[in-house]
Amino acid sequence: MCSGTNSTTLTLSDYVGTIQDWESSTSASGPWTSLSHTGSSLAVTDLTATTYYRAIVANGVCSSDYSSIATVTVSPSTVGGTVSGATTLCASDNTDYTLSLSGHTGDVIRWERSLTGSDQWITIDETSTTLTYSDLQETSWFRAIVQSGVCEEVASSSAQIQIDAESDGGQLSGSQEVCSGTNSTTLTLSDYVGTIQDWESSTSAFGPWTSLSHAGSSLAVTDLTATTYYRAIVANGVCSSDYSSIATVTVSPSTDAGVLTGAVAVCEGTNAGTVNLTGYVGNIVRWEYSLTGKQPWAPIHQQTAALDYNDLNATTWYRAVVQSGVCEQVISNSVKITVDPPTVAGVINGTSEVCTAINSGALTLNDYVGSILKWQQSEDETTWTDLSNTTSQLNFENLTTTTFYRVQVQSGTCELAHSEGFQVIVNPLPQVIFESAEVCEGTVTSFTNTTTVGASYAWDFGDGESSTLASPRHQYKEFGVYTVKLTATSASGCVDSLSKTVKVNPIPTARFSHEDVCFGNDVDFSDLSVVAEGSIASYSWDFGDGEGSTNSNVSHRYIEDGTYEVSLNITTKKGCADNIARTVRVFPLPETAFTFKEVCHGNATQFSNDSYITSGSLTYLWDFGDGETATVVNPAHTFEASGDYFVSLKATSAEGCVTSQQQQVAVYEQPQAQFTFESICHDQEAKFINTSIGEGLSYLWDLGDGLTSEEESPTHSYQSPGLYHVTLSVVNADGCESEQTQVIRVSPLPQVNFNMDDVCLGEKVSFVNNSSISTGSVDYEWNFGDGNLSNDINPQHEYTSDGEYAVTITGTSDQGCVSSVTKVVTVYPLPEPAYSVESVCDGTPSQFVDKSSINKGTIEEYLWDFGDQTNSILANPVKQYLNHGSYDVNLRLKSDKGCVASGSGTAVVHEFPVAKFSVVNVCDGFAVKPNNESFISEGLLTYSWDFGDGEESAAESPTHLYATDGDYEITLTARSAEGCTDVYSNVVQVYATPEVSAGQDTSISKGYSVQLHGSGGVDYSWYPLDGLNNSNIPNPIATPMETTSYEVTVSDQYGCQNSDTVLVMVNDDFKIVANNVFTPDGNGQNDAWVIENVEAFGDVNVRVYDRYGSLVFQEKAYDNDWAGTYGNDILPDGTYFYVITFSESDQKYQGALTIIRNN
Template identity: 30%
Template sequence: MCYRWGLMLWMLSCFLCFAAEAQNISNEGKAFWAVFPSHDPSRNGNTGIPALANVRIYITAKVASEVTVSCGTFNPAPVPVPANTVVWVDVPRSAAYIDEITDVNRSVPGKGIHVQVTPGHEKVAVFEHIYAGARSAASLILPIEALGREYYSMNYTQDQSNRETSKNFLVLVAANPDTRLIVHKKDGSTFPVLLTNAGDVYEYMPADREDLTGVYVEIDPASPDNCNKRFAAYSGSTSLIIGCNGSRDPLFQQLYPPGSWGKNYGVAPFKDRRYVLRVLAQQDNTQVQIDGQSYTLNKGGFFTSAELTEASFITADKNVSVAQYSLTQACSSVNGDELIGDPEMVLLNPVEFNVKSTTLFSSDQQNIDHRYINVLMKTSATSTFKVNGQVLSATWNPVPSNPGYSYTQIEITDISSYLTANEGFNAVAYGFGDHESYAYSAGTNLAANTYFLVTNKITQRDARNACLGQESDFKVILPYLVSKITWKLDDGAEEEGPLNPKVITASDGSLSYAYSYDKNITFSALGQHQVVIKIELPNDGSGCLSEGAEFIYPFDVFPLPTADFNVAADNCPDTEIQFTDLSTSNLPDHRPLNKWLWDFGDNTTSTAQNPKHVYASSGPFEVKLSVGLDEGCMSDVKTFTIHIRPKINAALSAPANGCINKEIAFADASSSAAGPMVSWQWDFGDGSAVSIQQHPKHTYLSAGTYTVTLITRTANGCQSLPAKSEVVIHSLPVVDFTLPRVCVNDVAQFTNKSANVDATTAGLIYSWDFGDGTALAADNVSTQVNGSHQYRTGGIYTVTLTATNANGCSFSVSKQFTVNGGHIRPAFEVENKNALCSNRKITVQNKSTINSGKIIRLVWYIDNAEKLTVNDPDPDAFYELSPPVAISPAAQTIAIKLLAYSGDNCVEPLTENVTLYPAPALVFDPIAPVCLNSAIFRIQSARETLGIPPQNSSYSGPGIISADGYFDPRQAGVGTHTLTYHYSSAAGCEESVTQVVTVQPLPELDLKRDIYLLSGGEIRIDARASGNNLRYKWVPATGLDRDDVLNPVVKIDEDREYTLTVTTGLGCSITGSVKVHLVSSINAANAFSPNGDGVNDTWVLKYIETYPNVAVDVFNRYGEKVFSSQGYSVPFDGNYNGKQLPVGTYYYIINPKNGKKLIKGALTLVR
C-alpha cells in the first residue's frame, strides 16, 4: 500500500505540474506604456465640427491592487482596483495626443501613457480604448516584462482616395532612457530614432498612405546597454475603409515582439459579419496553411485573405503574426449587405499562448450598441468554460478545418466580465455601433526568452510558487546554453550555479535548457520572494546576449491546502457512491481549488471534484484524497475507510428462442453470501411492465432479439448489478387462403396464400381441416400446399389452415364458406315489355331462387349475344341490357336468355321472347351563319332516315318562333345557339338531334347627321365604326377625296347628303347618312369677355376649322400684333405673353389661304 500511495503522489505531481512550455510572462504586470496615436475625427453633418478623440485606460486585476496612470504633467492620485472588476482613468487629450501635423516623424517627449502598480500591490491587466463621434479603437496593453527589442508593423492597405487625413502609422515608445532604434523600411533603407527618456514617443507616418505592414524596427545593436533596453510599438491607421466605400474607422493595436508570435491560430468570425485575415512572417521561406491552402512567405512578407464568413485555422512551420479585420458598415454582413460597425483590426494570440482566466472590459463608448466576446478553445473542454462563474449556455461551433477546436460568440451587457475554464482559451472582445467599432485580445500568456519554476522536493512537481513548510529547489528554462549562471534569493548572497542543464526537446524540434539551483530551502511564512538570475553566454556572435543578461523572477509562498471530504461509511456493492469534496485552499484571497486526485482503494482514481464511484466487490476500502491548485501547493493526504456489503450474484435462466404470442417461462438463479433474494425486477426488453415475480412468464408481441434483465435485492437493502440474457423471438408465418365458389357438384379447391414474413415460403409445412362432419376423418384433412375436398351436402362449413415455419412457430386461420345447393329456379321480369324501343336500355328484374346456399352468378343474353355477367347477384335486383340497333322501320322479336349458376357444375337456363320497336334515326345538317339583321327564315335541314312515319316532329331552341322551324336571328341574338329537332314514332319511340347556328354581329357606326363647311374650305368627316375586318363605301363619291375609307375629306360647292355602308369581314352591313351644309363666309364675333366665367371666354370663329391653313392675326390700336395663329386650334383668349390685355378695341385680319379674300374687322375686348 505504501508503494501504491507513493505512485499516487507521483501521479498527482505530474497531474499538477506545468508543461515544458509554461510561461511566467502574460499580459498581467506592474508597469505598462501606452500611447494615444493620431486619429482622423468624424465631423458633425450639420456644423462640420470634428468630433475629437478621447482616450480611456481600463485596469483590471484578479487580486485587489492599486495603480497610477500618468502622462507628462498629468499625474493624478493612485486608483484602487478591486478584484475581478474594471476601473478606468481618462487621460487628458492635451497630455497624450500625438498630433498628426506637429508630432509625426520626430521624437516627442513625455507623450507615453504610463501605468504603474503601487509597490507591494498585485499585478494588473491593462486595456486602452480610443473613442470619438463615430470612430473607435481599442487594444490590449502589454507589461514592460513582455516588451521586446524588435517589432514588425501590422497595418492595412489604404484606399486610393485623396483624403490627406487617412494614413497608416507606427508609434514607438521607450521603456528605458537613451533608447536608440533603427527603422527598416520596406524598400530596404533605414533611418535611426533616438528616444531620450522613458515615455518619449516617435510616430512614423509616411506622407503617401503607404501600407506599413512588414516595416521592421529594432534596438540599435551598437547602442550602449542595448541588451537591457525594451520599447513598445503600436500600429494602425488614422482611418480607412475595408471592403467597400461609405464610412471609415481607425485601426489601433499594440504589436507583439516576434518571440510572442506562434505557429497555430484559430479565428472565430465576428458575429453575423464578414472578416479578412492578414498573416505576417518573420523569417524567409515560412510555410503557412490557412484552412488547408498553402502559402510561402519571406521575412516581412504577408498574405491577405479574401472576405471570409466561417471560422478558420492557421498553421505555420515558423512563427507568424495574424491580424483579423472587420469591414466597412455598408458591406459588413455575411451576405455583403449593410450591418452596423466599421473597420477594426485585432492582433490574435496563438492557441499555444492561451489563458485559463481573464477579466476584460467591454466598452460602450462611444455609441457602441452591441458588445461581444469570441472564445476559441479545444472542443473537448468547452463544457468547463464560464462567464462570471456561470457555465455558458451558448452554442459551440467546431472550426470546419480543425474540429478539435470550437468557438462561441457571446453577446454581453456588462462592462466587466470574468472568464474562466479548466483548460486554456483565446478570446477577443469587440463592439459595434453605427459606423464604429473596437476589438482587442482579451488576454494571453506571452512567449518570452525564459521562464522560472519552483521545484517542490516533497511532490517533485514544478510550479511558479513555493509551498509553506516544504523543501524547494529552483530552475530556469533558457533557449540557449550559458557559460555562467548566478542565483540570488531575496537579499541573500549571489551564488554561482552548476552548468549541467537538462536538455528539453519541444514537439517542433527546438531545444531548451533547464538549469537547476538545488538548495532544499524551506519557507516558514507566507509572503512574496524573488530570485535574481544573471547569465553569461559564450561569445559566439549571437548579439547582445554574449554580454550577459539579468532576470528577476518574483514568486509567492503559498499555504498547503487542507484535504477533506464526506462519504457514507457503509455502502452496497455495484452501487454509485457520492464523494463530496470539503477541502479548502487556505489562501488569503480564498482562491478556490481546481485540482483533485482521489484513490478509492480498489486500484482506481478520479480527478473530479465530487466524483461518484462504484465498488465491484465487498470489503473495507481505504479512500484517499489530495488536492491542489494551479500555481499553488498540494495538500497532505486525507484518508477514510468505507465498508462495502457482500456482493449479489444475479443470474437468470431463459430459453434462447421463442415465438410471437407464445408464453415463455423465466427463472431466477441468483445467489449472495448475504442470504436469499427478497425482491426481483424483470425487464423483458420490449417496453412492457416490469415483473416482480421470482419466476415469471412473458409473451412477446413482436419478433426480434430482446435483452432480458434481472435485478435482485437481499434483505440488507443492497441491489445487484443487472443480469442479462438474450432471447430471440421469431415471427409467425403469415397464413391466408382463398375460398372457392362451389356447389354440391363441384370439388372445392382451396388456394394457399401463406408465406414467411419475408414473403418466401421456404421451410413452411401445412395442415388443412375442411370442417366436413359427414366425411371420413382421413378425407377431412390434408397436408398438401393447396387443399381440395368435395362436399356432398350444401351448407356452411369452417375450413382451418395451420402453417408452421422452420423455427417451429405456428399460426392458424379459419374461414367459413358456403357450399351451394344444386336445385336452381331461374326467373326474371321485363319492365315495359310491350313498349321496348331500340334506343333505350331493357330493364330486367332478377327473380331466381335456389334450394340452399346462393346463386353465385347470372349471365344475360339477347339473341345469343352475351350482354351482362353479374357475380353474387342480389334477389330482386334490376339490371339493364343494351338492345340491338334498329336497321329497318319494322318491329322485331328478340330472345332474352338467363343462365343462373350456383357453382361451376350447377346451372339452369331460362329464355323469354319480346317485341322490340325501332327508334327514329335522325340527321341534322349544318346551318350556315347568318347576320343579326337577316330576315326570318325556315330551317329544314333535319330529317329521319329509316323511313319511320312520324307521330310528331318539332324544332326548338333560341330564335325558333314556331315548331315547324322558323328562325328569327334578332330574337336569338348574337352568338352561337343550339337548336333541337325532336321526332316520335307511332309506337312511342322518341329521338332528338341538335345542331348549332351562329348569328353574326353587325358593325357599329357613329356618324354626325350635319356638318358645316365654309365656302372654299374642306373638312374630314368625323365618323366612328367598330367591328372585325371592316370595309367602307360612301355614296355619292362626288366631293370626297376617297369613297372607301371611314373618314374621307369633303370639299363641296353646294349642300350634299352622303350615305356610308360599313360591312364586316363576314358580310354583315349597316348604313348611315350625313348632310354637309355649305356656309358662304366666316361669321366673326365682334366682341368677347375673357373673365373666366365660362361664357365667351375666347373669340369664337365658327367653322374656321374648315380652313386648315388659315392665318389669324389680332392687333391693338397701336398696330402691335398681340395674337397670331396658323390654323385656329387654340383660340384667342385675351392674353399676350402670359398677361391679360387691357379692355378696348382690337383689329383682326383673317387670311383663308385658299384663294378667298382677306377678312378684316374690329374686335372689342371686355371683362
C-alpha cells in the first residue's frame, strides 16, 4: 500500500482453537505489540510504514500457537522532485547536455518531452535520474515521471531547453549615390533572424569597421562626405552573431563652381580676351552668356576651363555650369565684359545771365556718351580751371565776373573729348539805402529813400501795408516793432533789398489806488499805471491841498479832515504821456475818557464813561484785563481774582475811526495755601515744595507722623513705609488765612537676588529669579553684560562668544522703587573642528588629519562619523571606504568642560574604473578588434593597450593586425580623469590559415564524370556550380561539358578560409557506351534502350536495323527512350543491329542489340 490514507483486511483461516490476540511489528523478527483483537479478521488503515501481523491461537489447555505472518508493505508517498539543467542553446549546437533529477521519492519510470510545456508530452524510454540530449531544433520542456512502489505516478518539475534559431544577418537595402555635405538616405535591414546588436560603418569594403551604437532595423544616414560601407550585426539569443550583406552609399564630392576671372572693359569695335575658371570641383557642363547679366542665359557648348571672346559690340556676361557626379549643377560667378561706346562730349545748356554777388544757376550737359571726368571754367576761354564735379549738372553761385564752362567726357576705355564752352554773363546789383524816425502810437512815420542803380521800388511796411513810392509816409494802427523791407530792381532786372525795424512806442495808462482814512492817518497812494512796452520815466502828483510829489508810490497826511481832489500825470522814457484824477475823504476822531474807584477782591468796580466826538455817534468796547468785556456805556465789573488789572475803553465812530484809553485797577489779594510733593521709596527723603499764593506769608507744616515744621519747603525722612496726611497752613500781612492737606505714600523696596549655572558657548543660560517685595509688584530688567537686555522674570540668554559676563538684575516696584544685584556667569568656549583629507582612489585608505583647536582648555574626546555608518574615536584616523563616492564626514569634539561642537566636510573616493574588453579570435591576416567594455559611472577614461607583440595603442577601440598566427595576451589599462587605473588582460587567438588542396588536374571525356578531391578544411565550397552534384562536400562529382577550373574554398573549425583550384579538362572525343540488351516488358526495369553518355551530344544520329537490314528505328538527339517499337508496333524479341554517328565527328559506333520480353 501507499503511505498515508490506506486500508486492507487480514483474515485468519485453517486455525484450531480460539484466537487469543493479534500482534504487529515493523520487523519480521519483532518486537511485537498486542493489538487486543480476537476476531478472525483484522482491518488495517492509514499505515505509514511496512508492518508485520500474526495471530495467537490456543485450543483448550494446549499451549498457544502463532499463525503465519502477514506482511503489509507500505511504500512512501511519491515525490516528483526537481529537474535541473534548464538552459538556452543555439540550434546549431550539437553538444551533449544532461538534465538531472533530484529531491524525488520513488523510481524514475520514464522521462517525457513537450514542445509547449503544458500538453502533448512524449514518452522517452529512460529510467535513470539523468537525461542526455543533443541536436535539439525546437524549444522543449523535459520532466521525469516518478513512482514510489504502488503509489501514484508523480511528475517532476519541468526544465525548459530554449532553442534559439541560428543568427542570420539578413539583407541590407538602400545603397545609393549621394552628394557630399547635406544628404540623407535610409538603410533597411530585412530577412534577418535575431536581434540587431549594432551597425558598423567603414570607408572601405574590407574594413576596419566602426561601431555606430545603433540597434534599429533601419539606419538614417546623413551628411556624408566620403563613400561609406554599412553592415549590421545580428545575434539571435545565445547564437553567435552574423553580419548582414553590405550596403554602399557612394558619395560624390560637392560641386564647387570655382572662381571665374577675366572681367574687363573694352571699347566697342575691335576687342578680344579670355575668361578663366579655376578652383572648380566637378566637370564643366557648359558655358553661358547674357547681354543683361540676368535671364535669359544662352548656352555655349564648350567644356574647357578657358573661354575666348572677340569683337564684342555690347556688354556681355559669362558664366560656367559645373556638376560633380550626382550633385546639383552649380553656376559659377559671372564676369562682365563691359563694352564701352565711342566718346561724345555733348552740349551744355542752362543759366546764361545772372546778377552779380548773390546769384546761382545750373548748367546741364546733354547728349553726351561716356563718363564725365570733370568740369572746367575760364574767364577768357584760354586758361581753364578744373572743377571737382563728375555729374551731368553743375551748380554755380555768387559769380562776380562773366565766366565760360566746358566738360571733359570719356566713354570707358575710349578716347576722351571736350564739350563746346558755355558763357554765363554777370550783371551789377542796385545799392538799397533808406532811413526813418521812431514815433509814439498814432503818429505818422516818414521814410527817406537814397537807393542807387534803382529803377523801381517796392515797400513792405511789415503790417500788411505796402507802397511803390520812392519815399512814402505811413501811420501804424498799433504800437510795436515793424520790419520794413525796400526792394529795388535795376533796368537789367537785378534785384536787391534792405530790411530795417521801425519802432512805434505805446501810450501809457495812468492809474492809482487809495483808501479813505481817519484823521491823523496817512493816505497811501499806490501807482497802478502801466505801459505795454518800456517803462514810465516820470510822475507828477497833485493832492488837492496845495501839496504834490514826483514819486511813483507816495503817502500823504492831511492836516484837517475833509474831501480832496487828487490827480496823477505820467510820461514814458519814449516821451509818451497820460493822466488821471480821483476823490479822497479824511474822517474826524472821537475823544475817549473814563473814571473808577478801587475795591478789594470780591466787590464790583463801577466805571464812568466821559467820551465824545464832534459829529456822528460812537460805540464802546470795555476790556477789563481779565478776559471779560462789555459794550455798555457805564459798566460795573467783579474781578474773579485779586491783582492789578489794566482796563481799557475803546470808542468807535460810524466811519470806523477808533480811539482808546487804558488805566490800572487794583483788587487786593486773598492768600491760598498749596504745596506739591512726590511719593517716595523707603530709602528716600520726602521733599515738600511750597507753592502757596500770597505776599508776606508765614507757614506751619503738620508732617503726619507727629512731627511739625515752620520751614517754607521742608524735607523729611519717614521711619517706615505707609500713608501719611500732611497739612500746610499760611497767613498774609493782612491776616488772611488758607490751609491744604494731602496724603504722601512711602513705598517699600524690592529684595532682588538670582542664581544660574555656567554653560558652553551655544547653550542658553537659564537665570532663576529669587527676588521678592512686601507689597505691590516688581518689574525686572536684566543686563546680560554683552549689551543685551531682557524684561523676563526668569530669562534664558545665549551668548555669542565665550568668556565671563557680569549679569545684573534690577527690580523696579509698581511704585518705581529700584534695587539691583550683579553676579558673574562663565561661558566656556567650544572646540573648533577642522581637519584635512585628500581625495583617494577606490581601494586606497583616506588619511584624516586633525586640525581642530579651542580658545581655552583642551579637547578631550573625538568622534568621527565617516558617512558610511562607521566611526572612529582617534584624533587622526585612517579610513578604508568600501565604495567610491563623496562622503559627508562629521567630526564631533568634546572639551574638558564638556562642550561639544561638530564640523562637516567631504571625503572624496574617486571611482575606480573597471577595465574590461572582449575580443573575438581571428584568422591570420584579419585585424583584431577588441570591444572595449571598460566603464566608469562618471567622467571619461583614457586607455593604453598592449597587444602582446610589442605594439601599443591609446585609442578607445583600436584595431590591430598581428604579423603571424599564435596566441597573444592583450592588456588594457584604463585611467580615470582623477588618475585611478585598472588593468585587464585577455588572450586572443590568431588562427593559422588552413592548408587547402583541390587535388591534381585531370581530364575526362565529354559527358563523363570525375570525383574531385578537396582537403584541408571542415566546410567546403566549390565554384562554379556547373556540373557539380554537390558544391559543399570535400569530394563532389564533377560532370562539366567543357574544360573547367574549379575553385574550392575551405573553412576550418575556426571559420578561417583558404582556396585552391583544380583544372578538369573535357575531351570532346564522342565517347558513348550502348547497352546490348534491354527488356521492354513494362515492369519499370530496363524498359528502354540506354546509350550511356548519349545525352552529351545533341548531334547524335541513332539507327536500328533488323536482321534483314530493314531500318526499324531512327532518331536524332536520342534521349534513351526507345522501347523496342516500330511506329506503333511492338517489335518481336530478337537480335537487332545499331549504327550511331555524329554530324560533327567521324566517330562511329555499331553493334548488336537484343530485345527480350518476359511476357
